[in-house]
Amino acid sequence: QVQLQESGPGLVKPSQTLSLTCTVSGGSISSGNYYWSWIRQPAGKGLEWIGRIYNSGSTQYNSSLKSRVTISVDTSKNQFSLKLSSVTAADTAVYFCARGVVVTVAAHYFDNWGQGTLVTVSS
Amino acid sequence: EIVLTQSPGTLSLSPGERATLSCRASQSVGSRYVAWYQQKPGQAPRLLIYGASSRATGVPDRFSGSGSGTDFTLTISRLEPEDFAVYYCQRYGSSSTFGGGTKVEIK
Numbered sequence: 563q564v565q566l567q568e569s570g571p572g573l574v575k576p577s578q579t580l581s582l583t584c585t586v587s588g589g590s591i592s593s594g595n596y597y598w599s600w601i602r603q604p605a606g607k608g609l610e611w612i613g614r615i616y617n618s619g620s621t622q623y624n625s626s627l628k629s630r631v632t633i634s635v636d637t638s639k640n641q642f643s644l645k646l647s648s649v650t651a652a653d654t655a656v657y658f659c660a661r662g663v664v665v666t667v668a669a670h671y672f673d674n675w676g677q678g679t680l681v682t683v684s685s
Numbered sequence: 686e687i688v689l690t691q692s693p694g695t696l697s698l699s700p701g702e703r704a705t706l707s708c709r710a711s712q713s714v715g716s717r718y719v720a721w722y723q724q725k726p727g728q729a730p731r732l733l734i735y736g737a738s739s740r741a742t743g744v745p746d747r748f749s750g751s752g753s754g755t756d757f758t759l760t761i762s763r764l765e766p767e768d769f770a771v772y773y774c775q776r777y778g779s780s781s782t783f784g785g786g787t788k789v790e791i792k
Contacts, residue, residue, distance in 0.1 A: 609773055609786075611783065622780070625686070665736075665777065669778050669779075671735045671775060672722075672730070675729035678729055
């Protein structure tokens with residue numbers, strides 16, 4: 563059973579860069595037909611897809627965040643990472659990493675999720 | 686960008702009752718690219734339905750999904766105590782979009 567675990571600072575200052583890592587265990591990030599995604603959820607609100615990466619390094623981002631987001635993968639460590647630059651209080655949320663089952667190019671639904679990590683943007 | 690609107694926002698029902706949750710897209714999403722998730726407080730979402738009507742592994746058969754085009758439905762045939770949660774639909778295509786969620790609460 564694949565498990566995902568987010569890690570990173572829980573507090574980030576405004577205008578700085580938020581950095582999170584998702585470690586995948588119980589399976590290789592390089593095997594299978596999966597995308598690896600980041601999704602966030604502000605307190606009491608809905609889910610927002612941030613972006614995804616394939617094990618080849620191919621990425622796709624939410625157009626509303628594209629200018630500030632970078633997702634990368636380290637297959638040797640079985641990890642993928644999120645960087646979100648120039649953060650503001652509006653970026654305060656629980657950040658989830660998730661495995662996406664590829665249906666077609668770009669289309670994927672999420673069958674495995676990390677438990678989520680709260681990131682607060684505050685000075 | 687396709688927008689998903691879920692209704693109602695809150696559904697107040699008793700255990701044993703039938704729950705019908707709606708997810709409407711602002712434009713056609715085809716017949717297959719919709720998933721449903723269940724989320725309980727403090728937990729990650731759990732995949733229930735993909736491809737509009739296929740149950741994920743381990744999901745009880747009281748959960749069923751239907752629909753195509755712009756209108757999709759998640760039905761819980763008889764609510765169990767553990768089913769009271771928030772439910773989200775997702776459209777997956779060139780990008781992923783989630784609906785705003787429906788909370789199913791105990792009446």
